[in-house]
Amino acid sequence: MMSIQEKINPASAATVPDDMAMLRAAVELTRDISAARGGIYWPDMLLSAALGYAAMAGAILTPQWPLALGFAALAVLALYRALLFIHELTHIHRTALPGFRTVWNLLVGIPMLTPSFMYENVHTLHHARTRYGTAEDPEYLPLALMKPWSLPAFILISALLPIGLLIRSALLVPLGAVIPPLRKLVWERASSLSINPDFRRRPPEGDFARMVHWQEFGTFVWSWTLLASTQWLGWRPLLIALAIVAATAVFNQIRTLVAHLWQNDGEPMTVTAQYLDSVNVPPPGLWAELWAPVGLRYHALHHLLPSVPYHSLAEAHRRLADKLGTGSTYAQANYPGLFPLVARIARSTMLRGR
Secondary structure: OOOHHHOOOHHHHHHOOOOHHHHHHHHHOOHHHOOOOHHHHHHHHHHHHHHHHHHHHHHHHOOOHHHHHHHHHHHHHHHHHHHOHHHHHOOOOOOOOOOHHHHHHHHHHOOOOOOHHHOOOOHHHHOOOOOOOOOOOOOOOOHHHOOOOHHHHHHHHHHHHHHHHHHHHHHHHHHHHHOHHHHHHHHHHHOOOOOOOOOOOOOOOHHHHHHHHHHHHHHHHHHHHHHHHHHHHOOHHHHHHHHHHHHHHHHHHHHHHOOEOOOOOOOOOOHHHHHHOEOEOOOOOOOHHHHOOOOOOEHHHHHHOOOOOHHHHHHHHHHHHHHHOOOOOHHHHEOOOHHHHHHHHHHHHHHHHO
């Protein structure tokens, strides 16, 4: 695996030509592993959610704070994994896993005030050939080209997410039902898991609009159930739950920070350039399975093959690495771990701040 210092600099990645041999190999070598397998999706999601909620209950009910912190840490990891299935929902075909989207929303999305509509029809824009890395990409900021203070701000602001989601579901959504300008504002600016502050979401249409309505109603009912619970349980359970969700959001924001190199200045990029601006953290490192679960340790590979399910990405990576070799374009998106990537982006912002 190449060191970070040996990587090509993708700051001018818009000019990188497509590596057609890599693109063809990616398609040809993965045809037989491109189907989502319910026997993996269902138990993984259900067990992650069950473990997360059980650990959250332990954190709330345990009086000894060291043990409660241990339960909270376990809840963060398990619920983080369960929540990241929202990424898979945006890519798998709607008929691939019957009932999975509905069950995920009922067990994870709505209870965590993050229903799937907040990612569906948004994340796919990030994969659009002519949108990635441009001002029209909802999930891209040139973080490596920004000032040093932007990185801690990017991480810390995510800690406010559960409070923002609670206010959105409990107050803004019902007020928007009777105040059309507010409804338009909330939909455009506060209804997607995007990081680009200039992104404006288009109104939902057709079947998707109907799905949005029932998910919005579910989060509205659940948000008021949470607030009402404080009247007989007190505020402690809700505050602990919000703290766990906040830690989960911070964890995810750190993963987002190193999912790309964030060096594009807004120009459209080739598919190969998009791949090189993205990150794989393949084995032998083990920690990536905790901070980038559900296949997200292969984020660059995912940009080559967005429809390949998470459980097939490790095998897809092995095949491509064996086929293309260590000196290939494919190998240039492989990195050793989280901390070297954070340090790389931090160094880049330091240079910008001089």
